Structure formats: C-alpha cells, structure tokens
Amino acid sequence: MFSIGDKIFYPMHGVGVIEGIEKKTVLEEEREYYIIRIACKGMNIMVPVYSCEDIGMRYISDPSTVAEVIKLLSAPSTPMSANWNKRNRQNTDKLKTGDIFDCAEVVRNLMRQDRAKKLSTGEKRLLDNAKKVLASEIMSVNGISMKAALKIIDESV
Template identity: 25%
Template sequence: MFSVGDAVVYETQGVCKISEITSMTAGKVTREYYVLKPVYEDRSTVYVPVDNDAVVNSRMRFVFTVDEVNTIIKNVSDGNAMEWITDDAKRKEFCVNTLKKGDRAELMRLIGMLYSRQSELKEQKKHFHIADERYMKEAEKLINEEFAYVLGIDRKEVQNYIAKNIN
C-alpha cells in the first residue's frame, strides 16, 4: 500500500506525489482515493481508487531508485538495440503499446530506434514521420521526468546523463 508523501509513477501521467488519501462518495458508494499531484504538471490532479487492485497494481508503482535507473541505462547500452519496424501500422501499434505499458527499459529502446531512424533520414535529407516524432517526444518525456526526479537533476540534463553513462 502507498502512503501520503510517496513518489509514484502513474501510467502516462509520469511522476506524481501522493498528496492525500481522501474519501469520496459517488451515488451511495463511498470509496477511498489516492490523490496524486503530478510533479511536473502542477495544474493536474489524478484520483486513484485505493481498493481497485487492478488499477493500483497495473498502473501505479514507486519511482525507481538511482541504482535502478543506472541499471536500465547500462542494459540499454549493452547492445540491446531495436530494429526499425518498417510497417507503419505495426510500428504504430508497438509504439502505442510501449508508451501505454510504460516499461522504462522498453521506452529507452523505443527512443533509440526512433532516434536512429530520424538520424538516418536526416542524412538522406528526408523527413521523419510526424507520428514517430510524437512517439519519441512522449517516450522522452516519461523517461526524462522520472530519471530527473530520481537523479535530482533538471529534465533537460537527463539526455546528457544517459549519453555520459552509456559509454
């Protein structure tokens, strides 16, 4: 169970702090909710039912530790490159599922695949697909927010930290 003050990652909302646990009534049913405040989006609030194990267990987790972040970076640098998915529909499905799942190691591999393709196309003076750009930005946002929070650095410094620790 989570407690007030815990830092968690909630699905695609990114890093959140549990600001309180409150009771809310809908109809005749009163339930307890975690009140999540996204760390990097102060105008948002997310309510997660405490008693809904399916939601809590699949969509919410504690943020990583520094050691876990460094392990993810190391594992990605150990030659786990992802091949480009040429079929647009399959690539879209893969990207959407990877973003939804939120597995940070898979997101890192997704970013690597998209970045490699973007660089390739740039050399050929061709345009990167707008959808692929959007997937890359969303994956980078999730990675940058959690890694910055855990490492105590600015989100803009995360890519440099990763690059420095990959080599």
C-alpha cells in the first residue's frame, strides 16, 4: 500500500505524488481512493486503492533502472506491425502496463519510425504522450527538469 507523499508512476500519465487517501461511497459501497497529483499534466486523479496494482501503478524506478532505460533507447528497434491499427493497439497496450522498459521501447520505435516515414496524427499523439510520460520518470528520478529529460530521450534515440 502506498502512503501520502509517495512518488508513484501511473500508466499513460506519468509520475505523480499521493496527496491523500479518501473514503468515497460509490454504488452504495465505501472504498478508499488515492488522490494523486500528476504535476506534468496539471491534473489530479482518484484511483481505487484495491485496483492500483491491477492498473500498473507502481513506485518510481531507481536511478540504475533509469540508466538501463536510457541505454535501451539507443538499442536497435524491435519489429512493429506494418498495419497501423494493429501497431497502434500494440503500442497502447505496452504503455498501459506501466513498465518503464515497454514505454521506452514504444518511444524509441515510434521516434525512429517518424524519422524514416512521418507518423500519422494518432501515432504522433501517442509518441508525444509516451515521451512526456517517460520524461516525467527520468526527471523525477534524476532530479532534472522536464526539458533536460526530453533532451536525454532525443539524444539517446
């Protein structure tokens, strides 16, 4: 269980801080919810305590894991489907896991695809979100700005 003040990673949104734990009644059932502030997106979200593991919420990574992720960004791309819909679904599914390595793989592959052949609007949006999510974790773990974290990503791919 997470505590108030913990830095966490929330899939598809990035790093957040648990600002509170509240009890809410939904459908006549009282449950506890984490109140999480996602700073890089300027939003607060409520996540049921009972489902946080199922949705991939986790503590932020340690510095050695982030260093491995940065190395992964310069590794060879993994094969992606030629079918746009299938590729987009696979990439979205990877981002939803909350795994930092999956997120880095999506960023790397889409950035390289964009350089070779421009991405569709949907994939460009997915790439922009994935980069911000990955950068939020690099920023939080390494104690740097968002701009510096995005620069690390761009220079590593």
